[in-house]
Amino acid sequence: MHQDKPSLDRRDFLGTLTKASLLGAIGLSPVAVAAEAALPEKKTAPGTHSFLCPPYLQRPTDKSMCIMWMTGKPCYSWVELGETKEALTRKIHNTTNGLVNANTRLHRIRVENLRPATTYYYKVLSREIAEFRPYKLTYGETIASEIFSFTTPAAKPKEVSWLVLNDTHDRPESIPHLVGLNKDPYDFVFMNGDIFDYQEDEKQIIDHLLTPATTAFASEKPFIFTRGNHETRGKFSRELADYVDGPYYFTMNWGPVHMTVLDTGEDKEDAHPVYAGIVDFDHYREMQAQWLKEVVKTPEFRKAKFRVVMMHIPHYYSGDWHGPMECRKHFGPVFEEHKIDLFLAGHTHTFGIHLPVPGQHSYPIVIGGGPRDGNRTLIKVKADEKELHLVMLKDDGTEVGKVDLKSKR
Ligand SMILES: [Fe+2]
Known part of the structure; x- marks a missing residue:
């Protein structure tokens, strides 16, 4: 490649x-x-x-x-x-x-x-x-x-590898810096939310996402984008979706991995005064939960060698704010019942890998850091039909965590 x-x-x-x-x-x-x-x-x-x-x-x-x-x-x-x-x-x-x-x-x-x-x-x-x-x-x-x-990807690829960025928060230099830490082949970059602080205008999208992404990789490797809570804010938030292809929540099959991506919405309750009555994330999360219950019935999900979920706000390790708790209530039981293998998020600005906890989550929860120097991370995932390996690098290139999984099916 x-x-x-x-x-x-x-x-x-x-x-x-x-x-x-x-x-x-x-x-x-x-x-x-x-x-x-x-x-x-x-x-x-x-x-x-x-x-x-x-x-x-x-x-x-x-x-x-x-x-x-x-x-x-x-x-x-x-x-x-x-x-x-x-x-x-x-x-x-x-x-x-x-x-x-x-x-x-x-x-x-x-x-x-x-x-x-x-x-x-x-x-x-x-x-x-x-x-x-x-x-x-x-x-x-x-x-x-x-x-x-x-x-182009192979018709039935035997393996897949991708990079994950999150929480760069309007620091465009972080995108080439973090991607530049990777020296291995990869298929795509996944952007897991809060690339911006809030949406102001088109120039911000060009200067803080499209220019740094194309400087680093995006004219030759795709990036796949979902939204964080900060991208729901600001006067240009309703236009942001025009600048990327596809919805904010979706599934994707790539070789041995089935990826489910959810859009976790805002962190505070919809009625909070800062939203001025023009958000409706409770309903949006409930709708995604219904959709998720159908996803887990599909052969693509059930037969996948690895079931990976990626979304911005983690449903654990993110305090007891309304948004995380709604994610825990609506998504957590589905993840648990249908046995996802790996979960990736951002949002907390505290990077870490949280091992399974009985009664809460039976899969590792990986949270990428950001946005300040010394706290930014690049997550690298690589899977074949037998094994999945994840490595988290801090922005100085040092390895700060890893996950090694064997396929259960
Ligand atoms: Fe966030």
């Missing part, structure tokens, strides 16, 4: 521009695409049509990959992809109800019909829509990213 990290210097990427003004050409022919690609590159000035972040990968399957990026102006955007750098022969855009997705600054393209366990090279292109009249669309210039690569 391709492990090279993209260049740390993104200034060239942000300024890269291919010149084109193919007015009125709503559909690009392969010839036009090739002609554009051959045009010399030049730098953009600030404030001009440009990328606001490099492309970032989301939610892979063995046959597809989601590629997202942002531009400063509304565009028609597409991906060019191939199995060698020299032949990006596939052009991909997505459509909705017969319309090609366009005239947006936030671009999300799912590339389908890929082959499992295959390395692909890609770049993203965005053509400014300078004017959009009902019967006359005027294009501006087209910008292109540098070429990146990713590798």
Whole structure:
């Protein structure tokens, strides 16, 4: 699997521009695409049509990959992809109800019909829509990213490995620092909440998540995101979900591991004055509990070599606040009855590995730390069909805990 990290210097990427003004050409022919690609590159000035972040990968399957990026102006955007750098022969855009997705600054393209366990090279292109009249669309210039690569998962992978970040709390430098502690191959990065203090605006998402993530890995390895309690706060919290692919609670099967991800909501009761009457997390957690009761009946869950749950607020070791206690009440009995093997959380800012406690939790509870220097952690998980190994590293690279499990089924 391709492990090279993209260049740390993104200034060239942000300024890269291919010149084109193919007015009125709503559909690009392969010839036009090739002609554009051959045009010399030049730098953009600030404030001009440009990328606001490099492309970032989301939610892979063995046959597809989601590629997202942002531009400063509304565009028609597409991906060019191939199995060698020299032949990006596939052009991909997505459509909705017969319309090609366009005239947006936030671009999300799912590339389908890929082959499992295959390395692909890609770049993203965005053509400014300078004017959009009902019967006359005027294009501006087209910008292109540098070429990146990713590798699709195998169809039935024998193993999986991933990294977990949590509680960076608006400290963007923590993301490349912590990911940089890892020297081993991995499939994806899981973000387990409180990457932000609260949601203020789009620039914060770019500066504190997308830019540091793509600097470290995310143009070539996917990140998968769920929300912490801090991400429920602030005037832009209702827009945050647009910038990542998929819901905040979900399941994912990857080789020997079945992952259940839950969205634990806020830590205080819904009626607390700070929420001003516009949150409804009690109902949301109850709804997820009903969903969880169906998940544990599925063959994917029951047959998995390892059943792993990840969510931001741990239902133990997190005080007796309303949110943790609701999680304990609604989720804890399901985890116990259906015998999950491992649980990962964050939230408390006190890292630790809590061994099983009879009558409470029969599985290890791993809590990542953060956000201050000396308290930040990177969690590494690797599993094959027989064994799962977890290591927790502190931000100076020292190992501060580990879990070794053997599959029970
Ligand atoms: Fe938290």
